[in-house]
Amino acid sequence: MPLRYSLATLLPLLTLPALRLAAQQAPAPADTLNARALPTATVVGYGQRLPLRRMAAGVGVVDNTIIERFNENSLASAVNTLPGVRLEERATASYRISVRGSTLRSPFGVRNVKMYYFDIPFTEANGTSPLNLLDPAQIGRIEVLKGPAGSVYGAGTGGVVRLENRRPTGAAGTGRTQVGYAVGSYGLRRFTATAEANGPNGDYWRAQYAHQQLAGYRQQSALRREVFALDGQLSPSTKQTLALHALYTDIDYQLPGGLTRAQAAQDPRQARPGTASAPGTVAQKTFYASQTGLLGATHTYRFSDKWQAVSTLYGRASSIQTPYLVDWTREARLEGGGRAALHYRGQLAGRTLRVQGGGEFQAAFVDSRSYLNVGGAPTTLRYDDEITTRTGFAFAQADYELPAGLLLTAGASYNRLRYQIARVSSAATNPGGYVVTQDFRPQVLPRVALLKEITGQVSAYASVSGGYSPPTEAELRPSDGTISRDLQAERGTSYEVGSRGTLLGGRLLFDVALFDLELRNTIVSRSNAQGIQLFANAGTTHQRGAEVAASGYLWQPAAPADAASPAAGLRAWASYAYNRFRFGSYESATGQQYGGNRLTGTAPHTLSAGLDFSQALGFYLSPTVSHQATLPLNDANTDYAAGYWVFSSRAGWRRTVLGRLQLDLYAGIENATDRRYSLGNDLNAFGGRYFQPAAGRNYYGGALVGWRW
Numbered sequence: 001m002p003l004r005y006s007l008a009t010l011l012p013l014l015t016l017p018a019l020r021l022a023a024q025q026a027p028a029p030a031d032t033l034n035a036r037a038l039p040t041a042t043v044v045g046y047g048q049r050l051p052l053r054r055m056a057a058g059v060g061v062v063d064n065t066i067i068e069r070f071n072e073n074s075l076a077s078a079v080n081t082l083p084g085v086r087l088e089e090r091a092t093a094s095y096r097i098s099v100r101g102s103t104l105r106s107p108f109g110v111r112n113v114k115m116y117y118f119d120i121p122f123t124e125a126n127g128t129s130p131l132n133l134l135d136p137a138q139i140g141r142i143e144v145l146k147g148p149a150g151s152v153y154g155a156g157t158g159g160v161v162r163l164e165n166r167r168p169t170g171a172a173g174t175g176r177t178q179v180g181y182a183v184g185s186y187g188l189r190r191f192t193a194t195a196e197a198n199g200p201n202g203d204y205w206r207a208q209y210a211h212q213q214l215a216g217y218r219q220q221s222a223l224r225r226e227v228f229a230l231d232g233q234l235s236p237s238t239k240q241t242l243a244l245h246a247l248y249t250d251i252d253y254q255l256p257g258g259l260t261r262a263q264a265a266q267d268p269r270q271a272r273p274g275t276a277s278a279p280g281t282v283a284q285k286t287f288y289a290s291q292t293g294l295l296g297a298t299h300t301y302r303f304s305d306k307w308q309a310v311s312t313l314y315g316r317a318s319s320i321q322t323p324y325l326v327d328w329t330r331e332a333r334l335e336g337g338g339r340a341a342l343h344y345r346g347q348l349a350g351r352t353l354r355v356q357g358g359g360e361f362q363a364a365f366v367d368s369r370s371y372l373n374v375g376g377a378p379t380t381l382r383y384d385d386e387i388t389t390r391t392g393f394a395f396a397q398a399d400y401e402l403p404a405g406l407l408l409t410a411g412a413s414y415n416r417l418r419y420q421i422a423r424v425s426s427a428a429t430n431p432g433g434y435v436v437t438q439d440f441r442p443q444v445l446p447r448v449a450l451l452k453e454i455t456g457q458v459s460a461y462a463s464v465s466g467g468y469s470p471p472t473e474a475e476l477r478p479s480d481g482t483i484s485r486d487l488q489a490e491r492g493t494s495y496e497v498g499s500r501g502t503l504l505g506g507r508l509l510f511d512v513a514l515f516d517l518e519l520r521n522t523i524v525s526r527s528n529a530q531g532i533q534l535f536a537n538a539g540t541t542h543q544r545g546a547e548v549a550a551s552g553y554l555w556q557p558a559a560p561a562d563a564a565s566p567a568a569g570l571r572a573w574a575s576y577a578y579n580r581f582r583f584g585s586y587e588s589a590t591g592q593q594y595g596g597n598r599l600t601g602t603a604p605h606t607l608s609a610g611l612d613f614s615q616a617l618g619f620y621l622s623p624t625v626s627h628q629a630t631l632p633l634n635d636a637n638t639d640y641a642a643g644y645w646v647f648s649s650r651a652g653w654r655r656t657v658l659g660r661l662q663l664d665l666y667a668g669i670e671n672a673t674d675r676r677y678s679l680g681n682d683l684n685a686f687g688g689r690y691f692q693p694a695a696g697r698n699y700y701g702g703a704l705v706g707w708r709w
Contacts, residue, residue: 044162045145046152046409047341047356048399053501056409056449056461058146058513058547060085064139064166069612069622069650071668071700072136073188073212076679077648080626081608083547083575084513085144088680090692092216092223093132093253094288096680099146100517101543101581101602102158112469112490113158114149118231118245119312120296122163125335125364125389127155127472130318133249133292135210135227137180137192140166146547147494147515148467150445151411154360154393157467157492157519165231165245168196168204175709178662182702186695187215187222190702202241205232216254217695220271220281223253241300252289255324257281258682258689261639268676268693278529284325285376292318306346313338326532327382327479328373337362337392354399361392370479383481384425387473391417397447405453409463412446417470421483436483438476443468443489458501467492467517475523475535488537492519508552517543522586524600524635526684538635540584541599549575554611568616574609583635597637601683605629605643618655624648633681633690641690644677646670660708667701 043055052059060082070077079087079097086098095110102112110129115122123129145153145160153160168175175197182190189212196206207230214223230246257272257280274280296314303309318333341358366387371378397411419438427434449463470489477483498513524538556569581599598604610624626646633639652666671694679694 043143045143045160046149046397046411047343048354048409053457053459054407054451054453056407056451056463057149058084058496058498058515060144060146060511060549062142062144064141067136067139069610070624070648071184071650071670072182073184073190073214073700075131075134075136075139075142077624077626078136079142079144080606081573081575081610082144083511083549083577083606083608084146084545084579086606086628089694090680090682091218091253091255092214092221093225093251094255094680095131097131097158097161098602099144099159099161100515100545101541101579101599111472111475112156114153114156114160116153116160116162117247117294118164118243118296119298119310119339120245120294120314121337121339121360121362123156124316124333125337125362125391126366126387126474127470128474129161130290130292132225132251132253133227133247133290133294134163135192135208135212135225135229137190137210138165138208138227138229140164146513147496147517148445148447148465148492150393150413150415150467151447151465152356152395152397152413154395154413154415154445155391155417155443155468155470155489157469157490157494157517165206165208165229167231168198168206170198170708172198172200172203174198176662176706177709178704178706180702180704182700184700185698186217187213188698188700189213192704194706199234201235201238203233203235206230216256217698218256218269218271218693220254220256220286223251225249225251225253239302243298243300245294245296245298247294248292250291252287255281255286255288256692257286257325258685259691259693260688261691264676264678264691264693268691268696272689278325279375281325283375284323284373286324288320288322290318290320292316306344308343309340310343311338311340323373323376323378324479326373328371328376328378329368329479330371330378331366331368333364333366335362335364348400351403352401355397357394357396359392359394362390364389366473370481381425383423385477386422386424387477388420388422389418389473391415407451407453409447409449409451412444415443415445415468416440419473419476421477423483436485438485440470440489443491454499455501457503457506458499460497460499462497463495465494465496467494467519469523471523471535474533475525478532478534480528480532480534484535487523487535488521490519490521490523492517494518504552507556509550511547511549513547515543515545515547517541519543522583524684527682527686527689529686538583539586539595541581541586542584543579543581543599545577545579545581547575547577549573568614571612572610573612574607577606579604579606586635592636594635594637597635598632600632600635601681603629603631603643618653619651620654621651622649628677631681634684639688639690641678641681644675645673646675646677647672656708662704662706662708664704666703667699669697669699671695671697673697 067078076087088096115129141164143162149160178194180192191211194208210227298312315336320331322329339360344355370382372380393415395413417440421436445466447465451461494517496515500511519541551573554570586594607627614620629643648670650668654664674697678691
């Protein structure tokens, strides 16, 4: 791997004791200071269910304790504690996620990253993931597999994100009800209500409702979101487990639009202004609204100690309305599919062998109508499309324990994707050609990885994996009414080496990774004068980088005699990513050569660090600092966004009183220095409208009250 940089500047981070970031290894026995080792975590990714220390892949884990240390109106701060992962919020609840530079083709929404909600495919058949359907307070765990993971999860060169809701804690027969209310700057109001209970054999049920509203920092940026989630698990027998998940979300938020550098400097709170001939976002009443219902079930059947089958089925329905500068889009979406896998665990030549194989299938139908937007009202029909999408893959993977503490993993998948677009609005004038079929060639995506356990607490690994990412429906069919039949799928190969483990008796965790992703047919985006996003293939990119995470204790007394008492101590954590992302061979539509330029929208340095202090009476304090270096805003590298440092903190009192009453009173500050910056720029934006200013200094506070029974 031609990685041309030194780790000399990164290794000092490994000496930072701190909080768990990537979640993490098995604890060692307590030392003479009686300090408690950091918690363990099992990684579900790749179907292996192994401790993170034994995963031969770049993996990061965020649990609910990390989410709770930030303002829970957004997941961005919690996810951005992972090195190499950036969750951006261009407008309120308009998320975009980048894993090792995958944001290049995502002007909005989550693309090129496969997402799962429990075992349910959360990424739609069209390649996009509606992360804004979820409320941060419902999420209990986020697991990120970095880089191509097609050997088990199909298409996508950016990686995989697996989400799980929080689960009840406590013994069988116990439960809890909880309500929470929070207020904050710019009209923030949040209300949550939860009821949960534990049954025998790991059975449980949990229901949660969350309401959030926000007037918004910028003009035309208000939000309202209602989320209801219901999760449960039943064990009809010792051989069977059935998990059920239901989700309903009603969300609408306004779209303020991008600003030029001069406009952002003059007034960062304004929406995109307009002219007499081209009205702005306020005049066009731009917004996004959707109502979505999701229902899924996962059945696990254990034939014996060696064999088990896991099957998932789901269905989803959505109604979406999006008026923007030119178009007023109305869509009705229906989708269904499932995933099935057969797992084997046995012995071969006296050593453990794990084998799994299965497949995943998704089918969707979309009725999409685009009208001319005049003052926020749909007028003339521009086009009426019916889109049918079918995608799926079959996969197989084997893991074999070799001598000398080696673990070998080999797997591959076979992938298919087919779009059929029927432009029914032109059927009368073009009866023989109003249906367009785009069938992408089948792809085989391999992955091979080798892990070595250096000690009982430290491991090193190397992996090679193939990635494949076809265009999403929004890229193939942009809102200018064209159908981009020449757009090709991305293909890539990723090389990675890394090491992770625990030191100092389990009190210090570290995770280091070096990677090189060579991508072909890279998809890039640009916008025209009307704000419409267009897409094209851009030759090759070389995405090389290094990631470091460290966490551990600076100070911690002995464990309290009363297990219900809050843990006391001071922990620190830090994560850092260095990226050297470059275009390879790339010629723009105008014939300009961009080879060697920095990759648009990716910063060469990102850092997130913080402290977590808690004491026996229940008081806690969690200050955080995050940094992003200067990044290019266009492929030509002629415009840049300035780097920034942002400081935030949350403090509170968390305690169980009267044996059953649980209280959490908290307050926090974000962007404490009132820094002006853009958390999610519009890339290659027409007229230099790159900037989506983030909120200035703001405050929040609230309370959670629960009763355990």
